[in-house]
Amino acid sequence: xxxxxxxxxxxxxxxxxxxxxxxxxxxxxxQSFFWYRQDCRKEPKLLMSVYSSGNEDGxxxxxxxxxxxxxxLLIRDSKLSDSATYxxxxxxxxSTLTFGKGTMLLVSP
Amino acid sequence: DVKVTQSSRYxxxxxxxxxxxxxxxxxxxENMFWYRQDPGLGLRxxxFSYDVKMKEKGDIPEGYSVSRExxxxxxxILESASTNQTSMYLCASSEVSGLDEQxxxxxxxxxxx
Numbered sequence: 658x659x660x661x662x663x664x665x666x667x668x669x670x671x672x673x674x675x676x677x678x679x680x681x682x683x684x685x686x687x688q689s690f691f692w693y694r695q696d697c698r699k700e701p702k703l704l705m706s707v708y709s710s711g712n713e714d715g716x717x718x719x720x721x722x723x724x725x726x727x728x729x730l731l732i733r734d735s736k737l738s739d740s741a742t743y744x745x746x747x748x749x750x751x752s753t754l755t756f757g758k759g760t761m762l763l764v765s766p
Numbered sequence: 767d768v769k770v771t772q773s774s775r776y777x778x779x780x781x782x783x784x785x786x787x788x789x790x791x792x793x794x795x796e797n798m799f800w801y802r803q804d805p806g807l808g809l810r811x812x813x814f815s816y817d818v819k820m821k822e823k824g825d826i827p828e829g830y831s832v833s834r835e836x837x838x839x840x841x842x843i844l845e846s847a848s849t850n851q852t853s854m855y856l857c858a859s860s861e862v863s864g865l866d867e868q869x870x871x872x873x874x875x876x877x878x879x
Contacts, residue, residue: 689865700856700870701809744809748865753799753824758808 660684661747661757669763674735678760680728680745689748690721692730694741695759701744704730735764769793770871772857778877785844787874789857797860798840799824799868800832802853809856815840847878 663680670676682690690707705712707719707728718731728745745757773788791798799814801824811824813832821832829851833841840859844851854875858868 691867700872701868702870703867706867753811753814754865754868755811756801756809758806 660755661745663745663757663760665758665760667761667763669765670735671765672735672737674764675731675733676735676762677732678730678743678745678762680730680747680757682726682728682745682747682755684747684755685723685726687748689754690719690728691746691754692717692719692728693744693746693756695744696741701756704743732762735762737764737766740764770857770859770869772855772871772874774874775872776875776877778879779844779847780879781848783844783847783878785847785876785878787842787844787855787857787876789840789842789871790838791840791859791869792838793859793861793869794837795859795861795869796837797863797866798834799858799860800830800840800842801856801858802826803856803873804853812842847876849878852876852878 661682692704693701694704695701707721711720716733720729742759742761744759746754770791800812801809803809810826815821815834831843854873856873857871860866860868
């Protein structure tokens, strides 16, 4: 089983739509979880950390289900500027982060 | 703001050449990382360093070496470049723990002919 798995997409949604991304991870001992965003031809940047209780930042909500080893990211009221690749990130081996391959989101007018 | 800079945005080298990729961070971070990113394979960790003169292998260290002589600088070395090392190389740093937020440089797109 791969360490961090994501649906590669692309997810094509219209502006204003709600879209959800899922991610599963294999290391049950992982303690740190993040969502990063990567724009086309740019470097990844932290979008938000994921906490056990779930957390929200404006239109973005992240959830963690430790029992199922599952992380989600919900984007409400999608904007054109949300078009990017979203990387699920989990504390992996060597006490470093393991990045998923990313899910591409395309928001159209 | 944390700034991570990489020496080149684009680089073209020939097979067999020795290649140096330089990375500098300006926030006194303890940890530095080198990744390569390829379509369909995502980000893969090559090497990382928790301290000056210290290095640890990541998932794909073969064909690479690194050097960290100063805290702010982490170099990736391709001893003898090969075409399968054509890729986007990303450097990152994090403050204290390898599990902290990582800040990335803009990347170097290396093409080996």
